[in-house]
Amino acid sequence: MPLLKEFRYHSPATVGEALKLADKSKEPLLLAGGTLVLNYLKRSPRCPSDVIGLKKIKALEGIKDSKEGVSVGAMTTIAELLDSALIKKSFPSLIQACARIATTPIRNMATIGGNCCSRFYWVDLPAVLESLGAKVVVATSRKKQIVSLRDFLSSKPSKKAVVTRILFPRKDLWGCYFRYTKTMDVDIPSLGLAFACRRNNSKCADVRIIVNTTTSLPLELKQTQKLFEARELGRIDPNQVRECLDADAKGTKLDEYRLSCLAADLGNLK
Template sequence: MPILKDFRYHAPVSVDEALALLRKCEKPVVLAGGTFVLNTLKKTAAYPTDVIGLRKIAPLHGIRDTARETAIGSMTTLAEIASSPVIREHFAVLAEAAARAATTPLRHMATIGGNVASRFFWVDLPVVLMALGAKAAWSGVKTKKTLTIEDFLALTGQEARGILTEIVLPKSGLTGVYFRHTQTIEVDVPIVAIAFAARRQADAVKDVRCIVNTTLSRPVRLAGTASYFETTDIKKWKAAEAAEALRGDLQQSKLDDYRLHCLCADLELLIGKFKQT
């Protein structure tokens, strides 16, 4: 069984204190829920000198709701998101995705910040957040800024050195759907997933976002597929046409036939759901 090596542990009580440690420490790593970091520490060759735990930073916890948007602190657990009345009312697809990610014990440890900031290709929440138009509040060691999830995931090197403080979701009236496929049991990590969000207007949809988690790269935005749904009346949606658009969007994705088949089947289910409502 792998054994952890020695490191210095820090428990700052403010974001500024945590950022100061990030600047000061030689090889720091940030610890949120710990479900990813602890496993990484057992395997990595580039071992950290310091671990900076975020659990005691109160402003990073909890869900803050206003008339226009909902902000989720980065240390809010997946279990808290899945059970939140606010999230379930306004962003049901996010609550569903959080409820289906991992096992119950892990959902009570894993945080939304860790899920997104890990930048692992196979995590569940980034595609859903992108579909909902969420933004990431980022406190870097040199600057603070608000980024789209897409731009946040693209940060690398020194740019990515900092702390994700919250996820902000606009209340834009989008209806969302999330499909995920696993290789074994349902709570396993996905091998492919797709998130869809749109605003329903009579027999049409607007502001369509269709995002695929290929698990081979960062999330892929399906512009052609979104355009098909947005420019075609719901009553005229056809699974074969939507699948053709999807395959066109994913030509460079290196997805195998099985994963593509799963996504095409998801679009058929999505079409059926919208036609029934």
């Protein structure tokens, strides 16, 4: 018995063609690396009428550097990000996150665009991308717009929009990423912590602390960010860190286990 229910597959060469196909289809599904979506389709009672593969679209490939920042094609795989000298130099926290995503064959197949569009809360990249101020380029048949990752993730998912590129307007941010799993490293994380800031004579500026709680959109820890602003890493009172975390955690799903992980790692940042 076949593993997947029947659908029509399309392989457009341009974003415009992909959008036309999506508009015409009764039940379209845009396919990036497929590591999440194809598994979902194996179990789902529903099946798309049309699967639109994005692999042949050249505009969704490549990592480009310019004065405006770094632009990463949505179909760039996690392995390609890890191999990129530009990403290694500019965004060490993104490298740390990519290095801990799943396993080697999954990293060879999964894409940055798919990771952002999957809407599974436990995926690693949204938190680190948000900490780095990433924006996404979203194309529909009517318009192309650049939106913040936060706005994109908060908006209603559309089956008729293609994320074409991920933009990093700033290259002056230092950052790091911590990922917590309760068992094996390859497991779904129970928590992800992305920290980014500008290092201004050893003091922090423009601090961004985003956590991936696995149950909701990435969470910005606003009180804790304020605490780190204009301070030197490694010289912040751990009790103050915990107080701010407790304030940020009100009304969220951050439990004692997660808060203690965050307090330990934020307190030890150097």
